[in-house]
Amino acid sequence: MERQTTIKDIALALRLSTSTVSRALRDAADVSIETRKAVKALAEELDYQPNKLALSLLKNQTNTIGVIIPNLDYVLATMVKGIDEVALEAGYTVMVCQSDESFGREILNTKRLLDSLVDGFIVSVSSETMVYEHIKKIQTKKIPLVLFDRVINNMNVPKISLDNVEGARLATQHLIDQGYKRIAILAGPENLGISNDRKAGFIQTLKQNKIALDKNHIIHCDFNQDYAYIAAKELLSMNKRPDAIFAISDRLAIGAMIAIKEAGLKMPKDFGLVGFNNEPVTKLLTPSITSVEMFAFDIGKATAKMFLEMIHSNEDMSDKEIIIKPKLVIRESSRRISE
Amino acid sequence: MERQTTIKDIALALRLSTSTVSRALRDAADVSIETRKAVKALAEELDYQPNKLALSLLKNQTNTIGVIIPNLDYVLATMVKGIDEVALEAGYTVMVCQSDESFGREILNTKRLLDSLVDGFIVSVSSETMVYEHIKKIQTKKIPLVLFDRVINNMNVPKISLDNVEGARLATQHLIDQGYKRIAILAGPENLGISNDRKAGFIQTLKQNKIALDKNHIIHCDFNQDYAYIAAKELLSMNKRPDAIFAISDRLAIGAMIAIKEAGLKMPKDFGLVGFNNEPVTKLLTPSITSVEMFAFDIGKATAKMFLEMIHSNEDMSDKEIIIKPKLVIRESSRRISE
DNA sequence: ACCCTTACCGGCATCGTTTTCATGTCAGTA
């Protein structure tokens, strides 16, 4: 690692003071045209690059955003892409840290980013996270913070998320409309907000349609295809077997799909299946899977925009909340009635 | 953003000098036990965190690795996960920048990271990248650099990649062994190293088996399912239509698969298909797709390890190269002969 | 009484840059 050219080198070479060089480089007033020219020429020649660390130290600002996410699956990778795009445009660099769905790692990442002195945080919590001290600490230090996707409902922080209740409502209503009678839900981890919201939308829609809720038809499991497979097998072996499953993620839906096929059931005739996220893979499977589109890229961009707004404005934004409306994409796994 | 507690605050409160406080906090010699205790107690109370920027400026070291990748698809996300894991363990934070397969963005990212003063670079080039001045600049500045996955062959830099020739060889030989006679290849972008390596392995294997190469059966296209679909359609409409396709990525294979199905051809009976990467989705499709496993997570970890080695050792490592051996995973799309 | 060691601590420079304040020069004006 070679020593970089500094402002001092230029100053020395031109018998100027560092202050004058600094001013010349930034086109400030009070510098004669000749010195300005000379400075710029030499800077060019020596490939001078201002040292960002020194600037950051001085201004107490790093132009860096800490992003903490539970994993890098399709949805989050897409969101990160959206965040990245907007942040880059605005001159910010993004530090992405994966908590790997682990509470401990999430705390570690928070600490790391905190003393890397990022200008702010964009966070989506892990499925293990149930206490929020580390998040609150960010707030206490008055560091800008935006939550996205997996938000914390009862916390006074700007947040952006999907209308998960509505998404579940769309999915459930669709299954009902297609004539499925005993609809089960494959929910995610029990303490996770998005999981509960989608469950709530499901239950609410059943009620609206005056369909009795069978508690055995609600199964929680981790966001993992294999667990979903096991859970679905369990559902299919019940006495009052369901005739449709609403899985709150496509990964879960795929696990369920394998179990359904193994049981010799045909979709959509014998059994209905709806997923969530609208991952590209849903369109490719046989049968293709009906799913809820959540506009991940847009959510990412909106999140970064809100973050930037928070950085630049001084007003309190802690009650700001953006909720994105989902859209149901109907495919073979649940389309029983042709239109 | 609140002012953080500094070493000066502690010094002032305890009527000590900053140097003493600094030493006390780091358990250095020459500090009495009482002052040490007092300093640590107060530091704890005030939630003192050393300012990393100041340290970085002083030591000229940021403990940050700049990672530049072309996208965040399954393979690269997995590799990044591997890099992240090893880096975190070693006390480094990773800055991931996506070039989005754009040469311009790659250069921009390099510039950004360069003047963010990262301690080094881990890079996988975009498919557009044909000149390497920006990469060479990193080398010129003597900043540690490791290439991975999509490496630059004729450049004197430590690199880690898959044995792409061997992977293609495995895939092609398998198709030949299964009795396919006219095998086409869906190659990636023409200037991309991995694309050409896989093509080379393909051609070489045909030659070894004394099979004539039909130049029309080599088609290049971007890593994009839709382009692959179009390319496959083209292949299928030829006079001497191929009876198998080796696609150099699973995404391409999926695009081809759709075209094959549309043409009314049954896999593996009428047509053979092999992909590359062994993405989880290959196992889920109907038929499931034979693919070449490339151990992305391991490659990621190995890359980070090599990077750390480079940082810590002083010797020249520019000729170091690790080549990972791939493995063929045979599935329905090409298994014609039961064993 | 003198010197030397040892333990403990403070001063200062340093990293690279910005910024405020001060300084010096020269021309113009009363």
Add this chain to the structure above:
DNA sequence: TACTGACATGAAAACGATGCCGGTAAGGGT
């Protein structure tokens, strides 16, 4: 001549931490 102001530049503080070097005081040995 003396003052004013513009103009160009320099000196120094500041950001937060480290580390070298030097200083002081206490204590022991002669």
